[in-house]
Each structure stands twice: as C-alpha cells, then as structure tokens.
Amino acid sequence: MPLSEHEQRLFEQIERSLAEDPKFASAVRATDPRFHARRRIVIAAVLFLAGIALLIYGAFRKTVPMGVAGFVVMLGAAVFAVQSYRQGQNRDLRVVGGTASRRVRPRRLSVVDRLEERWRRRPEGNG
Secondary structure (H helix, E strand, C coil): CCCCHHHHHHHHHHHHHHHHCHHHHHHHHHCCHHHHHHHHHHHHHHHHHHHHHHHHHHHHCCCHHHHHHHHHHHHHHHHHHHHHHHHHCCCCCCCCCCCCCCCCCCCCCCHHHHHHHHHHHCCCCCC
C-alpha cells in the first residue's frame, strides 16, 4: 500500500533528522551490509595481490607447490570478491541519509511467477 503525501513528508522528515544524528548514522553505517561488502572486496584485492606475489616467487624459485598455492589463493580471492560484490549490490539494502522519495524498481518476476500470476487472473468460466 503506497503512503499518502502527508505520510511521505513525515517519513522524509524523520529520515533526515535521523541522518543528521552523527552517533546514529555511525552506528547504522557500522552495520550497513554494503560497508562490510566493500571491506571484503578490499581484503580480497589484497589477498589476490598476495597470491600473485606467491605465484611469482614460486616461479622464480622453481617451486611448483608454491606457485600452485599462489594460484589457489588468487582464485579464492577472486571468488570471494565476486560474492562480496554481489552482496553489496543487493537492491534491498539502504543507505543512511538517502531520500525516501527515490523509487526502487520492482523486482522482475521469474517465468514461473508470471505463469502463476496469469493462472490466478484467468477467467473462472466452466465452458
């Protein structure tokens, strides 16, 4: 159910007053999943660079297991970064200080959901 104009204005006013409170904003920002996703991406980048260094060191020392370990670290860091990026791009996440008037596009329904919706809306005539 959409909010009325008056409710939207009240909601925006409450949101602005909460965003102006630095203690509240820092507390919410510390629990913001996007903040944690960004931090995990940075950690993954550092691990990726460490994997490259390990790979190169293993190649210079002609130590195959060390080179393989470097490659495995790089691969794991890349997977970790992609997962963190996807978590950070979740549409359900909100930012402190954002505006309530911004509309979020509705999620596209899957094929099965669309078929079920069509089935529910079909005419109930028996012949």
